[in-house]
Amino acid sequence: MKRQLAERIEISKETSLANRNVSMSNQIIQAAHSLTLSEKRIVSAALAQLDSITKVPATKPIRITGLEFAECFQIDDSTAYGQLKDGSQSLFKRYISRAFEGPSGRKIEKIRWVDRIAYHDGEGYVEISFTTHVAPHLTMLGKQFTTYKLRQASALRSIHSWRLFENLQQWESTGRWVVNIEDFHHTMEATPSYRKNFAQLRKWVIEPAVRELQTNANLQIKWKPVKMGRRVGRLIFEFTPNRQMALALD
Numbered sequence: 001m002k003r004q005l006a007e008r009i010e011i012s013k014e015t016s017l018a019n020r021n022v023s024m025s026n027q028i029i030q031a032a033h034s035l036t037l038s039e040k041r042i043v044s045a046a047l048a049q050l051d052s053i054t055k056v057p058a059t060k061p062i063r064i065t066g067l068e069f070a071e072c073f074q075i076d077d078s079t080a081y082g083q084l085k086d087g088s089q090s091l092f093k094r095y096i097s098r099a100f101e102g103p104s105g106r107k108i109e110k111i112r113w114v115d116r117i118a119y120h121d122g123e124g125y126v127e128i129s130f131t132t133h134v135a136p137h138l139t140m141l142g143k144q145f146t147t148y149k150l151r152q153a154s155a156l157r158s159i160h161s162w163r164l165f166e167n168l169q170q171w172e173s174t175g176r177w178v179v180n181i182e183d184f185h186h187t188m189e190a191t192p193s194y195r196k197n198f199a200q201l202r203k204w205v206i207e208p209a210v211r212e213l214q215t216n217a218n219l220q221i222k223w224k225p226v227k228m229g230r231r232v233g234r235l236i237f238e239f240t241p242n243r244q245m246a247l248a249l250d
Contacts, residue, residue: 017071023047023146024166025136026146028137031187032187034096036087036159037162040162041069041154042091046064047138064126066124072151072154073154081124084124088128089117091114091128092114098110111131112133115132152165155217161208161209161217164213165213168237179235184235188205210223219240219242222238223236223238
């Protein structure tokens, strides 16, 4: 369904960054991204310039200008330039962490996001190149991938909100995400103290993220923890688009 939709929609080069699609394989959606908000914005702005269906490799250099970055994320020019410069430098060290359950226990795989960055002071743009390991998860996506418009997340001010949003979008067709607590910890990169204390996870990660998504991402969300024995074993999120907000935006 998403592939057919992507094939029907032609994104013009004149289409604003915010109105372009961000697409990733579900394996990457479920992984830990190790990104700050500024770095997440840069990665998403780059992804929005890729065609998830095309055979053009995702390893080619992608240019993001300060002007389009400022417009997309509704920030002033100086803030945009600062985020691009500092964020691109730190992005070079970031990696995706994927967790697998194997016969002898949990296995963790790490792959870097980018293998090249270049910031041009005089011209106000940054260029990044995704690594060969992450590229197959970004283009030529035929199935098991998630797509959303960048503008749906561009107003978010928390990395936890953005990561929750992406994982909910993976289950957009059902409006229900059931996740075991260990996978949620991994995806949201919960700190050791939050992993030990669910009350802290609820207070500082889940509830603020849910509130922001309800306010800024056009979603109505209900969620609940499910105990397995004496501890929380999984979480259930149920969500629908906020029709009134959608009407107001239209």
